[in-house]
Amino acid sequence: MARRGDELRDHILHTAKDVFLETGFERASMDALAARASTSKRTLYAHFESKDKLFLAVVDLVRELYLDRLRTPAEYADDDTEAVVLFCGRFLQTLLWAPTLRMCRLGITEAERLPEASARYYDAIFDSAHQRLADHLGLRYGLPAADRTRIAHDLLGRTLHPRFLRALFGTEQLLTERPGKESIAADVDLAPIRAAVAAALPTRR
Template identity: 50%
Template sequence: MARRGAELREHIIDTAKWAFLESGFERTSMDAIATRASTSKRSLYAHFPTKEALFMAIVERSQELFEDSLRSPGHYCADDPAEAAALFCARFLQLLDWPPILRTCRLGISEAEHLPEAAVQLHQVFIGTVTDGLTDHLAAAYRLDRAAAADLATRLLGVTVYPAVFRGLFGGTPSDRRGSAPTEATLAEDVDLPAVREAVRALLP
């Protein structure tokens, strides 16, 4: 049975995401996406009038999935705010190290001049929202004002996450692994948790 309505829209977004990740925005045509999605150009344009609109839909979908996967610091440990912060940073690192997310970050950077709105939103997805969530947690847990909590959140992410992410961004093309995103169950296998915990506790009040 042919896909229709919302089901077709989601299928197009998922198909286009992989097409963009593999070939880049400029080199991926709407004709190619329609063929790959097994739909007509008319149906494709009915949902997304431009390639830019389709790309923004992919960004919005990425935000939903990423936020659902990461959650808030309090989700990881309700009783120990330091452990909650450490596990939150570790989970963030685990997700950012997953090839599809890493490649999405690269795509946003490469298209920043052509699609500045999408690049800004991707930055908000992978950096801004995370920093805000950690800031809220630290402000509440340690009774810090917003500016002090934001500074502390930035420093925590700076020592636990960003060095590894920058290595990934500049370390060659990641493998084309399309399986499900890494789960919390494998956090200790995917991330050096003792190192993250040590770095976090060294900076906390």
């Protein structure tokens, strides 16, 4: 049975995501995208009036997928401190997964021509992660807004450096298999994250 309506749109989006990651934005023509999605170019344009609009929709899709994988700190452990450690580890682990890293590079490549898309992707990958961590610190540690925001930025910044930057520039081996929460400790060195968390968070009495 032929796909229609929302099912077809969803299929086009997932297909376009794969094509953009494989070939980049410029080389991904609407003809190629339609052929890969097994639909007509007319149908493609009926759902997305331009390649720019399609790319923006792909960015929104990636945002949903990423945030669904990242989850919130409280979902990683009952112990509040361990939850922060594992959330930071999951943050780095997810960014080191090859498709996520390629999307980061694609966002940087298109930043001047499609700043809206790059801004949306940055918000999804970085700002949303900071906000989720800051919210956890406020809820579980009672930290005021300024302190929890500062600590969240500091912890995630320390988590990223230097491994994410090495990966971004192609000098770090990427994770090729979809990373799961159960493999955080195997994929990421949690020792420096634990030290940073212990130094940053207030001591509980």
